[in-house]
Amino acid sequence: MRLVKNILLFIIALVVGLYIFMPKTHLYYKAEELLEQKSITIGNEKIESDLRSLRVLHPVIYYQGAELARIEAVEVKPYIFINSVKLTNLEPLGIAKELGDITVAQLHLKHSLLKPFTIKLDSNGSFGVAHGTIDLKNRLVHIDIVEPKNIEPLKRVLKKAKKGWYYESKF
């Protein structure tokens, strides 16, 4: 019994330790390197890291060297079992702006180890409110616009179903 208790304590301490001692900034640099291989670069950012989370302030996203979007803040909470990324005030730039006058007030991505191949997505912005999933196994993005507002500029990339407008794309 004592042994079981000690093993449990060890596991709890390990998980808490993994969370607290995680080199968040260096992991972010690694993510930057991996994204660069896909021609996506992040510039102009200020990184703040503490025991609980990592905050990337005012990053500008570039694709193939061209500006794609500016984000006010990205907050990453790596809780090991449940991880989340929250983007605030995403403003499309350059070629992405050609899509139309679209802004994203908030985009929340959640990943749980219980469903390792699914990322849940919640968003709201000038287009309304949207919920969706990213299926990592089938490489499929599906987003439902549940409360549409100004979706006119997005209509050419959206599809219509009985429930309403949705976006679906393979990657």
Added chain:
Amino acid sequence: MSRNSKKDFAGSLVALLLGLVVAKGGWSIIDFRSLPKKGVDTKQKVALKPLYYHYNLASKKEVVKPIVHKKPPKVVKIPKPVKKQIIPEKIESFLFKGLYNSNKKKYVVIEYLGKSVVLGLGEKFEGYKLINLKGTVATFQKGSKLYKLDLYKNKEQKSTSRSTPKSQVVFYKKPKKQLKNQEQATSQAAALSPHKEGETTVIPRDLFDRYRTNLRQIQKSINAVPYMVDGKLEGFRVNYIKKGSDFSKLGIQKGDIIIAVNGEPLNNLKVPIEFFKNLDTMTAATFTIKRGNEIKELEYEVR
């Protein structure tokens, strides 16, 4: 506290500390062995040089062939303008139409008696030697006199003289009457004539402006997607052209891969973005396309 409970407490403490130490040690090893200590430097990816106009000298038969200089000609310093009275010495039908200016190549395109003439840096035409090209201003020299031409100045441009203030050259746009007639003709026949192999396609200015201010219209008529090779952008593949549209007359076909614009390879999204930014001042453009195994150059002039 009994001896057993003391042992219990010590065992729990050791388990907790061990868990934390293993976590810290694990991360330290990962951090040391495989995590970068610095972020990706984005400052090195600065803007490209501005796009100007490119002429394919080899394919233009009517164009005066440029003299190839092994060494770049010396740049003559331009003297300060003389404030004294200058009397113009006129040359017939000189029109500054475009330029191509990069670190390696510098060309200007001028129209003379209805024909386009391309001059490289250091080359002479009608006694005028192109000695410098800075921004949109080309400097010519004839004898000891220097003459300047600005691409964006449509009015007659007066030049300066270094030695004899009595002489000056005025580079003309076409006479106003002739220009008016041309404008009328363009507005009457705004339709685009179909592209002919090896020839420059002339796009009427009003038609060009209509599309320039309505990018949606372009998107409805033509669609091109990034063409990637090994994850790197190599150009744009045309996957749709509306039949009967103005774009179907430009000589571009479905399946073509546009690999360069004005000589700038399309390996970076900045190139097309710069191109679209400069549309309002554009008078000529060259598209390099790959059709099957063939490389073609399509030339356009906006008039």
